[in-house]
Amino acid sequence: MTNAIEAARLIGLDWGTTHARSYLLAPGTGAPRLLDQRAGDGILSVSPDDPDRDAAFNAILRTLVADWQQASPGLPMIACGMVGAAQGWREASYRSLPTPLAGDGGMTTVDTDFGALPIIAGVKKSRPNADVIRGEETQLAGLVPELAAGRTTLVVMPGTHTKWAQVRDGVLLDFDTAMSGELFALLADRSMVGRAGAPPEPGQDWRTGFDWGLDRAGHTDALAFAAFVIRSSVLDAQLPASQVRDAISGLLIGSEVADRAAKLDLASMPIVLVGGAELTGRYQRALARHGVSATLAPDDVTIRGLWRSAVGAGLVGE
Amino acid sequence: MTNAIEAARLIGLDWGTTHARSYLLAPGTGAPRLLDQRAGDGILSVSPDDPDRDAAFNAILRTLVADWQQASPGLPMIACGMVGAAQGWREASYRSLPTPLAGDGGMTTVDTDFGALPIIAGVKKSRPNADVIRGEETQLAGLVPELAAGRTTLVVMPGTHTKWAQVRDGVLLDFDTAMSGELFALLADRSMVGRAGAPPEPGQDWRTGFDWGLDRAGHTDALAFAAFVIRSSVLDAQLPASQVRDAISGLLIGSEVADRAAKLDLASMPIVLVGGAELTGRYQRALARHGVSATLAPDDVTIRGLWRSAVGAGLVGE
Incomplete structure (x- = not known):
């Protein structure tokens, strides 16, 4: 830890709705080195009515x-995620599309007991439909150096609300959610569908x-029937x-992918999946x-994105 | 009531999952006359583990x-609904498609403390997809005399599970659900969508x-996005x-109708809606x-169907 803290140049925070993670980071080759990490509470643990938020x-x-x-006073910090939402610590106003993914253009800084904390802004769109991301833009920033230059890559980030x-x-x-x-x-x-199910063998x-489920995910089928x-x-x-739970999963992910295939030329673009093995395996199968x-x-990609955003903002060197 | 009971020729029962209704019926012109009615418990109120079901x-x-x-011992009775399901009083095995909607071909009789109770069988299909109805077949039987002869009518029965x-x-x-x-x-x-809503003004x-919501119910849109x-x-x-709740309603009903429009030639068939004014008005608007x-x-249509089924089974005269 003594050696670690001497090498540290940045504290990155991924501060979401239900969980927060902090990362102690040093420069590395290709990606920053993760020296240490902590877990804490998400923004939901702070009541909107708290007299001293x-x-x-x-x-x-x-x-x-x-x-x-x-141990190392004055270490720069940077945060992404819902901590910058209206319900978070300080609202970091959204950027509009198109937007560069790493830079100092979209940060709001809050003064904390431990120094200045810049919060990376999310991104908002209004046309043709409204949508927002907050946190994923930092993962995308971390992914950028891995992507082919001169081409549009489709990045799929599976989760509760898949981006x-x-x-x-x-x-x-x-982007769409x-x-x-x-x-x-x-x-x-x-639902009554889940109630027909039983635990996996x-x-x-x-x-x-x-x-x-994939077999039944045709693009003209309303979910209510299927x-x-x-x-x-x-x-x-x-x-x-x-097999009910897996069938529901196949139907939903299959319908989601069929929707994208009807609107985008999937074969023309590299596709990258961000996430854990179980969910990304399901999306690979549906694709x-x-x-x-x-x-x-x-x-x-989250710590890579925090690092790159800090570099872009001049908080740390390359 | 004394006069009523003298005219009565049938007790019809619509016995579902959470509620039961009984109807005291006499012959009428076009439709049976409803002399009296009662409400009682659905089949869920009887535990599967009850030692004396x-x-x-x-x-x-x-x-x-x-x-x-x-008051009138020996009045014939007839029932429809989940009372004939495996979890009901006595399982009335399903009929297959195509099936005539009124007749004595699909009943199972249970001996009760009040005489024989024939239960109208539901209908089951396995191809191209599995589906069942139990109860709606009796409403459909009651509707038949209202439908155009020689043509296929599309009957829409909105509810928790719309048929x-x-x-x-x-x-x-x-049929499909x-x-x-x-x-x-x-x-x-x-859901997080509903949580963004507020009560109607x-x-x-x-x-x-x-x-x-209807505007966003395109047939290539997966519900997960829309x-x-x-x-x-x-x-x-x-x-x-x-307006969130109405928008959700418009999106779901619009998607459901778009699915049918992609699979059936809606313009070629009479369409009849069965149900209360609020829901049927929404389906009319989506159609x-x-x-x-x-x-x-x-x-x-339920009492008409109970009556016609009883006539078909020889329990009462025309």
């Missing part, structure tokens, strides 16, 4: 950075039920109850139905 | 028919938000929070986007 956020920040700042972003030469051109993860939880855990291959067929198929012994393959992003 | 169902039946049977049935000359040809009502409840009451016109746009549009001040109009079914 500054103190409440400083208390969380203390758990995330205090010992590092004590589909188009990036070219370090510039975010467009699909709430497939949230719909999965609603259908699997709270030991050793069961997720691909069997997932493919069953999801109910899962339930009816269990009652008719066409689908084992143990393969459309004859395209996707590569996986490095798993440290 | 017969006694538990008889206790509910007592609340529904006892005084009528006491789309095709009927020709008294025969049920096909859309869980739009259940999805509405999940999205409006339990006093006197607010439901059509404003509903049309906003539903999230509702939330983003509120945050971007493009949609008032008070109008596809250039077709729908007529409303009489609101007593």
Whole structure:
């Protein structure tokens, strides 16, 4: 730790709705070196009615950075995520499209008990439909050096609210959000469809039920019809109850990918997936139905993006 | 009541999952006359583990028919709905497609403390996708005399699980279920989209938000994308929070109708809506986007169907 703190040049914070993470970072080759990390509370733990919200956020920040700042006073800090939302510590107003992904153009700085904390702005669009990202722009910034120059790459970031972003030469051109993860939880855990299901059998291959769902994810099928067929198929012994969750997953991810395939020329663009192995594997399988393959992003794009944004803002050297 | 009971020729029961209704019926012109009615518990109130399920169902039946049977012993009875499901009193096995909608071909009789109770069978299909109805077949039987002869009518029965049935000359040809009502409840009451909403303003016109949702119900749009746009549009001040529920409704019903329009030639068939004014009005509005109009079914199709089924089974005369 003594050696580590001497090498440290930046504290990066990924501060979201339910969780916060802090990273102690040093320069590295290709990517920054992660020297140490901490976990803390998300912004939801601070009530909107708290009479002293500054103190409440400083208390969380203390758990995330205090010992590092004590060992190496004045270490620069940078944050991304919902900490910059209206419900966060200080609202970092959104940037508009198209926007460069790393630079000092979109930060709002809050004065904390541990020094200045610049918060990276999210991105907002209004046309043809409204949408926002806050946090993913930093992951995208970390990914930029991995992307082919001169081409538009489609970056898919699966999660509760999956983001589909188009990036070219370090510039975010467009993005859309699909709430497939949230719909999965609603259908699997709270609907009559999920109630027809049963826990997976030991050793069961997720691909069997997932493919069953993919088969039913045609682009003209409203989810209201297609999801109910899962339930009816269990009652008719066409689908084992143990495969219901995978079938819901296949139907939702398949419909999401079919929607994109109807609107974008998937075959013409490199596709990169950002996320954990389980979810990205499902998206790769759904994309393969459309004859395209996707590569996986490095798993440290968040710290890469925090570092690159700090470099762009002049907080640290290259 | 004394006069009423003398005219009565049938007790019809619509016995569902959460509610039961009993109807005291006499012959009428066009439709049976409703002399009296009762409400009682649905099948969910009887535990699957009850050691004497017969006694538990008889206790509910007592609340529904006892005084009528006491005043006029031996009145024939007939039931439809989930009372004939595997979780009901006695399983009435499903009929297959195509099936005539009124007749004695599909009943299972249970011996009750108040005499024989024939239960009308539901209908099941396995191809091209599995689906079942139980209860709606009786409403359809009641509707048959209202439908044009020699043509296939599309009957839409909105609800938690909306049924789309095709009927020709008294025969049920096909049907499909859309869980739009259940999805509405999940999205409006339990999702991040619903959380962006607020209660309607006093006197607010439901059509404003509903049309906003209809506008976004294109047939290539996956619900996971389109539903999230509702939330983003509120945050971007493009949609008032008070219209979120109507927008969700418009998106879901619009997507459901667009799905049918992609698969059926809606303009070639009469369309009839069965249900209450609020929901049927929404479906009429969504159908109008596809250039077709729908007529409303009489609101007593359930008792008409119970009566016609009893006639078909020889329990009462015409």
